[in-house]
Structure formats: structure tokens, C-alpha cells
Amino acid sequence: MNISRRQILILLPAAAVAWKSVLAGTPEASPNYNMSDHWWGMLIDIPKCIGCGNCVRACQTENDVPDGHFRTWVERYHRSDWPMTESGEVTANPLIDPEVISPDGGKEGFPAATDENGKYFFVPKMCNHCADSPCTQVCPVGATFISPDGVVLVDPTYCLGCAYCVQACPYGCRYIHPEKQIADKCTLCYHRITKGLTTACCEACPTGARQLVDLKDPKDPIHEFLKTHSVQVLKPQMATGAKLFYNDLDGSVR
Amino acid sequence: MSVFKDAKHLFVFAGLFVLAFLVFLVVRHYVVPKSFGEYGHYRGAAIGEIASHPIKFAGHQTCETCHSDVLDVKSKGKHANVNCEACHGALAKHADDPSAVTPVLPDTTVLCARCHTASAAKPKGFPQVAPADHSGGLACSTCHKPHSPAMDAGGAK
Numbered sequence: 001m002n003i004s005r006r007q008i009l010i011l012l013p014a015a016a017v018a019w020k021s022v023l024a025g026t027p028e029a030s031p032n033y034n035m036s037d038h039w040w041g042m043l044i045d046i047p048k049c050i051g052c053g054n055c056v057r058a059c060q061t062e063n064d065v066p067d068g069h070f071r072t073w074v075e076r077y078h079r080s081d082w083p084m085t086e087s088g089e090v091t092a093n094p095l096i097d098p099e100v101i102s103p104d105g106g107k108e109g110f111p112a113a114t115d116e117n118g119k120y121f122f123v124p125k126m127c128n129h130c131a132d133s134p135c136t137q138v139c140p141v142g143a144t145f146i147s148p149d150g151v152v153l154v155d156p157t158y159c160l161g162c163a164y165c166v167q168a169c170p171y172g173c174r175y176i177h178p179e180k181q182i183a184d185k186c187t188l189c190y191h192r193i194t195k196g197l198t199t200a201c202c203e204a205c206p207t208g209a210r211q212l213v214d215l216k217d218p219k220d221p222i223h224e225f226l227k228t229h230s231v232q233v234l235k236p237q238m239a240t241g242a243k244l245f246y247n248d249l250d251g252s253v254r
Numbered sequence: 255m256s257v258f259k260d261a262k263h264l265f266v267f268a269g270l271f272v273l274a275f276l277v278f279l280v281v282r283h284y285v286v287p288k289s290f291g292e293y294g295h296y297r298g299a300a301i302g303e304i305a306s307h308p309i310k311f312a313g314h315q316t317c318e319t320c321h322s323d324v325l326d327v328k329s330k331g332k333h334a335n336v337n338c339e340a341c342h343g344a345l346a347k348h349a350d351d352p353s354a355v356t357p358v359l360p361d362t363t364v365l366c367a368r369c370h371t372a373s374a375a376k377p378k379g380f381p382q383v384a385p386a387d388h389s390g391g392l393a394c395s396t397c398h399k400p401h402s403p404a405m406d407a408g409g410a411k
Binding site for chain 1: 290293294295296297300301303304305306307308309310311313314333335336337339340341343344368369371373374375376377380
């Protein structure tokens with residue numbers, strides 16, 4: 001095989017680049033991840049959710065969530081029609097008092113929906129990764145915090161397990177880990193999103209009802225979606241700066 | 255200096271105070287982690303520790319690097335946007351060492367029913383059946399190919 005000097009000069013850098021990419025392989029840490037370039041949140045498209053529980057199972061697998069505790073769970077709402085007596089008197093307000101079930105967090109599906117009146121729908125829930133979170137404000141030891149890229153995390157070596165944050169969360173998204181005896185919660189799969197992957201729940205969602213969004217990324221479809229859809233957050237009156245956006249959320253959801 | 259004539263106890267107290275403050279600074283230096291306060295009132299290194307947890311779901315991009323044949327079939331069918339691990343489960347270990355960990359083929363009678371069992375609570379446009387009436391206990395894969403489930407899609411795998 002005859003290779004000229006010119007060919008060698010072209011081939012060598014090409015081989016070096018190729019070898020570099022071989023060495024890189026699967027990125028273990030995240031050297032190219034810059035915290036200040038991201039502001040994470042999630043979009044939940046209620047009309048797409050089929051209540052299969054894939055997200056709950058995936059989260060449990062990915063994050064070793066103990067049985068009976070949930071970092072994400074799915075609720076099924078049933079908002080009945082306005083119940084009236086024969087004289088036309090309204091007896092209850094389904095907007096204030098809807099029927100909500102979540103058997104084992106919706107992990108193994110839901111019982112049959114039998115009532116023909118009203119409407120049924122699924123509401124997946126998880127940490128809202130609030131920008132002004134009550135849970136981080138009450139921590140007496142600085143064990144929970146919002147990271148510079150907008151993810152509310154718990155430092156397991158600092159947490160005392162006082163459960164103050166569990167009480168402070170308006171969305172009920174925290175629990176005390178039964179073995180570690182420290183506060184545990186959704187990390188928005190921080191170990192995944194910093195490597196360029198999506199969260200386990202989004203990866204496992206078969207209908208695309210969940211989407212990880214980066215509010216600092218101008219190319220993220222969330223910006224167009226927020227402009228063109230009726231998107232809400234839970235408990236906006238609490239001014240938590242929640243970043244879990246719900247599309248087409250029913251007024252009865254709390 | 256008659257002003258300080260009887261002030262010795264004050265100097266002793268001030269000295270003790272300064273000493274205690276120095277002890278506090280020394281103890282604080284050793285007790286508080288270096289990265290505490292790096293980004294805010296918390297240990298900055300905790301972010302990196304949480305980010306270094308191992309992943310369990312490899313992600314569909316990883317699957318597709320080897321299983322591009324399945325991707326070709328899937329991308330033409332109704333399940334184009336259903337990620338591999340939504341049905342096959344978390345398989346990062348398989349992706350790391352394909353020969354050591356072999357994925358188990360899911361049982362379609364259980365798997366398909368999770369999503370496609372009819373319920374009034376599901377969105378109206380979503381394809382749903384009552385499995386007992388629909389197939390009489392036969393596995394879904396008898397007629398449908400899970401990667402491209404439409405009946406007329408042909409011999410897709």
C-alpha cells in the first residue's frame with residue numbers, strides 16, 4: 001500500500017479525531033454540561049395521559065423508590081355532573097369536591113370507570129421544581145435547595161430527616177425514606193438530564209404526555225406550546241413559581 | 255491611666271471573647287465543607303454527587319445505535335413515538351454489555367393491556383379494547399406485531 005505524504009497529512013488528524021470519539025465512548029460524567037445554560041421544568045399534557053402507570057414504574061426502577069412511596073404518581077379524577085334534587089336544587093359542588101383515586105400511585109393501573117355521568121381524566125403528579133419553593137425555605141440545615149439549573153434537590157449527607165420540608169410542600173411531593181430516614185423526592189432525574197438524556201418517566205411515557213422542558217433553551221418547543229395552549233400550574237395562588245406545566249387542566253384539580 | 259485602674263476584669267472578658275471567636279473560626283473551617291455556599295446556602299458538591307448516580311434506562315437513542323432495523327419498522331407504524339424501554343423495561347445494563355444481560359421478551363397479554371384496556375377514563379381517540387372480548391385470551395402478538403401494530407402493516411417484527 002502506497003500512501004503519499006499528502007494523504008498521511010490528511011489521514012492522521014482524521015484518525016486522531018476518530019480515536020478521540022472512541023475514547024470518549026458513553027459519557028460518564030458530564031463535562032459539557034453547564035448549569036447556567038439550563039432552567040428545567042416539565043410539561044404534562046393531560047389529554048394525552050392514558051393512566052398506564054408506566055411513569056410510576058419507571059421512576060421506581062430508575063431511582064430505587066421504596067414500595068408505598070412515590071416520586072411521581074398518577075391520580076384519576078372524576079368530576080361528576082352537578083348533582084341536583086328533583087326540585088333543581090344543587091346538592092354538591094363537583095368542582096370543589098371531585099372524586100380522586102390513586103391506587104398504589106396508579107402503578108398497576110386503575111379500576112374500571114363505571115359512572116357514565118361527568119368526566120374522567122388522569123393527572124400525573126410529581127415535584128413541581130418550584131423556583132420559590134416553600135420546601136427549600138424551611139430547611140433548617142441547608143440540606144435542600146434549588147440548583148442553579150432549576151432543580152430542587154436534597155443533599156442526603158446533610159438532611160437530618162426532620163420532615164419540615166415534607167409538611168411545607170403544598171403538592172405533597174416529599175416523603176421520608178423508610179430506610180435512610182431522610183427526606184426523599186423527585187430529582188427530575190438529575191443524573192440523566194445532565195448527561196443529555198430525558199427523565200425516566202418521560203422515557204417510559206408511551207403517549208408523550210410528559211415532556212422534559214428546558215426554559216432557557218430558545219429552541220425548546222415549550223415556548224411555542226405555552227403561547228398556543230391553555231397551560232396552568234397547580235396552586236398558582238401560592239406563588240411557588242412551579243415549573244410543572246399542565247395543559248388543559250380541569251378546574252377541579254388541586 | 256486611672257480610667258483603666260479597675261478594668262482588669264473587662265480586659266479578661268474581652269480576651270476570652272476574642273479567644274472563643276478564634277476557636278469558632280477554626281472549628282468552622284474544619285466542620286463546614288469547602289463547597290458550602292458555592293452556589294447558595296447548601297453544599298455545592300451535592301449537585302455533582304446527585305448527578306453521578308448510575309442510570310438504569312439507557313434511552314432510545316442508545317437502543318437505536320444497534321437496533322436500527324427495529325427503528326425502521328417502528329418509525330412507520332403507530333408506535334413510532336413509543337420509546338423502546340416503555341415496553342422492554344430499563345436496559346442500561348444491556349446497553350453497557352449486550353452479551354451479559356439479555357432482555358426478556360415481554361408477555362404481550364399483560365403488556366398491551368396496560369395501555370389498551372378500554373376505560374371511560376382514557377382519551378376518546380386512544381385505541382382501546384376489552385381484551386377478553388377482543389382476543390379471547392390469545393396473546394396480542396398472535397395477530398399484531400408490537401413494533402408496528404396495525405393488522406395490514408405486514409410482516410413487521
